[in-house]
Amino acid sequence: MRKLFYLLIATLVLVSCGNGSKKKTGENQAEEIQSNRIEVLYFHGAQRCITCRAIEANTVALLDSLYSKEKADGKIIYKVIDISKKENEAIADKYEVTWSSLFVNGWKDGKENVNNMTEFSFSNAKNAPDKFKEGIKSKIDELLKQL
Secondary structure (H helix, E strand, O other), X not given: OHHHHHHHHHHHHXXXXXXXOOOOOHHHHHHXXXXXXXXXXXXXXXXXXHHHHHHHXXXXXXXXXXXXXXXXXXXXXXEEEEOOXXXXXXXXXXXXXXXXXXXXXXXXXXXXXXXXXXXXXXXXXOOOHHHHHHHHHHHHHHHHXXX
């Protein structure tokens, strides 16, 4: 009886070990086949300070005023990601984000060019919004030339 019990436990352990492996779904495959584009990723937590809100507001204003055509064409994708939500844990881990952050990333031929603009954003978004917008614009223009 004990042998049967241990065999059952061993079987359960082995079966449960295989459950963690990820199979490629359509979504995972689509993620691997990247189109050439720019992703502007704004990460935030549940509570945001004045500067965090300024980063989001100024980023949206810049993208809407200068890059509306590129957004409509899918060349520029803007995402707001709440890192306090469980479903956003994987992307927060990917970029090693633990608090409010701004990334302006270029994708070309399936390769990502990651640009962490967080320090620049916190230094300028609230007190020097024009400098903030110019810096983000400069990075986006640089990445657009590479597409």
